[in-house]
Amino acid sequence: MLLIECPYCGVKAEETELSPGYEAHLKRFGPGSTDEEFEAYMFARKNPKGVHFERWRHSYGCGKWFLAARCTATLEVFGTYPAQVGEPPADIIEKIKARRPDWKGYK
Amino acid sequence: MKRYSVFAIAREALRYHTGWERAWRSPEPKKEYDAIIVGAGGHGLATAYYLGKNHGIRNVAIIEKGWLGGGNTGRNTTIIRSNYLQDSSAAIYEKARSLYETMSQDLNYNVMFSPRGVMMLAQTHHEVRGYLRTAHANKLQGVETEFITPQRVKELCPILNIDGPRYPVLGALWQARGGTGRHDAVAWGYARACSDMGMDIIQQCEVKGVRSEGGVVKGVETTKGFIGCKKLGIVVAGHSGQVADMAGFRLPVEAVALQALVSEPIKPCMDIVVMANTVHGYMSQSDKGEMVIGGGTDGFNNYTQRGSFHHIEETLRALIETFPIISRLKMLRQWGGIVDMTGDRSPIISKTPLGNCFINCGWGTGGFKAIPGSGWAMADLMAKGEPGPLAAEFDMWRFKEGRFIDESVAAGVAH
Numbered sequence A: 001m002l003l004i005e006c007p008y009c010g011v012k013a014e015e016t017e018l019s020p021g022y023e024a025h026l027k028r029f030g031p032g033s034t035d036e037e038f039e040a041y042m043f044a045r046k047n048p049k050g051v052h053f054e055r056w057r058h059s060y061g062c063g064k065w066f067l068a069a070r071c072t073a074t075l076e077v078f079g080t081y082p083a084q085v086g087e088p089p090a091d092i093i094e095k096i097k098a099r100r101p102d103w104k105g106y107k
Numbered sequence B: 001m002k003r004y005s006v007f008a009i010a011r012e013a014l015r016y017h018t019g020w021e022r023a024w025r026s027p028e029p030k031k032e033y034d035a036i037i038v039g040a041g042g043h044g045l046a047t048a049y050y051l052g053k054n055h056g057i058r059n060v061a062i063i064e065k066g067w068l069g070g071g072n073t074g075r076n077t078t079i080i081r082s083n084y085l086q087d088s089s090a091a092i093y094e095k096a097r098s099l100y101e102t103m104s105q106d107l108n109y110n111v112m113f114s115p116r117g118v119m120m121l122a123q124t125h126h127e128v129r130g131y132l133r134t135a136h137a138n139k140l141q142g143v144e145t146e147f148i149t150p151q152r153v154k155e156l157c158p159i160l161n162i163d164g165p166r167y168p169v170l171g172a173l174w175q176a177r178g179g180t181g182r183h184d185a186v187a188w189g190y191a192r193a194c195s196d197m198g199m200d201i202i203q204q205c206e207v208k209g210v211r212s213e214g215g216v217v218k219g220v221e222t223t224k225g226f227i228g229c230k231k232l233g234i235v236v237a238g239h240s241g242q243v244a245d246m247a248g249f250r251l252p253v254e255a256v257a258l259q260a261l262v263s264e265p266i267k268p269c270m271d272i273v274v275m276a277n278t279v280h281g282y283m284s285q286s287d288k289g290e291m292v293i294g295g296g297t298d299g300f301n302n303y304t305q306r307g308s309f310h311h312i313e314e315t316l317r318a319l320i321e322t323f324p325i326i327s328r329l330k331m332l333r334q335w336g337g338i339v340d341m342t343g344d345r346s347p348i349i350s351k352t353p354l355g356n357c358f359i360n361c362g363w364g365t366g367g368f369k370a371i372p373g374s375g376w377a378m379a380d381l382m383a384k385g386e387p388g389p390l391a392a393e394f395d396m397w398r399f400k401e402g403r404f405i406d407e408s409v410a411a412g413v414a415h
């Protein structure tokens, strides 16, 4: 059972209160983009075994989408942050590095 | 290899079972092979088997990080059916189903294929229309299925509650030739036959890197050192993203957990497989008497081979409504496997950006039924370098080109 803190309402929500939304920080492509770009946006996924940045929705709480950094190999949650950012904020990166010194970083 | 037979059992009974030989060898890796398969699950072993049997390629190693059959092949609920909607799916799943019928004889290993019939309940009008459409498509594809009435559902499975308050049964898609098999035996049978052809199954050996030069694979770095190969087949299910990353390409795949569970054993009460996809649960009874139960996947990227408890709760809630007699059963064991989900819920059997490297993955929640057909198609692809008719449409570039083999909308089911 995952416990994930919603960065908007501050509730430490348990998994049944949340809906998962898969990979975060996808760059969206639309009309005018190449087939490769559109495929990358629609389908190609990092799917890492380790640190993963992902979307969650506090569906049975405040209803807002937010982002989380979580380890897919241990289920450890490193931290959560609001969704209005293009890449993970510095404090989250620091938290991950403290727990995973050999992590290659966000790319 | 000594053949298994009724005479062998009698002979061994007389000498206190001292004469059975090991089913497969456990050799040290050679320096180089004509072909290496990464992953000794059902699909990897079947690929190796048909490389040897259909194409005469026998200098082959199958490299497995754990024990053979210890991945999803040994964790699934063994439903075998071929009533898919799209032509290319029906073709490969039906090829697999028909190979299951003779597998025990082919491999000289009892895989306990039991064509007891698979019933997929229609519990909404949308589902009725969907299954009618599938039944018509299957007619055109030459796959034997029929859409049956609620009365016939009740006859075939008396313990089913067809008048549930939320989702009464409105009909069902029935494939009489579908059924179940013994999952471990499928892996073990192929392993024994591969070993007999002189192939090396190397267990407890993890592939850590793929060495390539100028777009051509030279071999793999493993925990037992570098092993060279002329051709490489990646068949690692949940870990496909990892191994593809080692080979330098990305896949349209995400790894999530799928769970299953079994109850305490009870007397025979159900001799078919029933799937209830609207409420997300399915059930069959094993030869030991346990009710074998599964449901939908957990919803987030996960490599831990364990899932969340509330998904089990959801599955059981659905099944108690469908089969009221199980409400007091105790559940004995629960486990999870990491399944590789693609965007269109169809598998990938494909060439890759590397010339002599091939990939077979994306079977997700439903690849046990496909093992022989998938191995057949993958062996064809690896031997000839080009896909045959079974694999042709399952290439990984279909996502870029919009040629989806859309089974997610068609069925929306877990397996």
Ligand SMILES: Cc1cc2nc3c(=O)[nH]c(=O)nc-3n(C[C@H](O)[C@H](O)[C@H](O)COP(=O)(O)OP(=O)(O)OC[C@H]3O[C@@H](n4cnc5c(N)ncnc54)[C@H](O)[C@@H]3O)c2cc1C
Residues within 6 Å of the ligand: B038, B039, B040, B041, B042, B043, B044, B063, B064, B065, B066, B067, B068, B069, B070, B071, B072, B073, B074, B075, B076, B077, B078, B079, B080, B205, B206, B207, B208, B235, B236, B237, B238, B239, B243, B258, B259, B260, B294, B335, B336, B337, B338, B339, B363, B364, B365, B366, B367, B368, B369, B370, B415
């Ligand atoms: C709970 C559950 C229920 C299911 N129910 C059904 C069902 O009823 N019907 C059905 O048709 N399908 C079902 N499936 C799906 C089915 O189990 C899979 O699609 C199928 O078994 C996949 O077989 P495979 O050989 O591709 O993978 P696996 O059996 O997982 O084999 C892959 C192997 O690769 C190895 N490997 C991974 N990485 C490496 C590496 N780096 N180096 C070396 N080896 C590596 C793994 O250890 C593993 O043994 C179910 C799955 C689950 C989890």
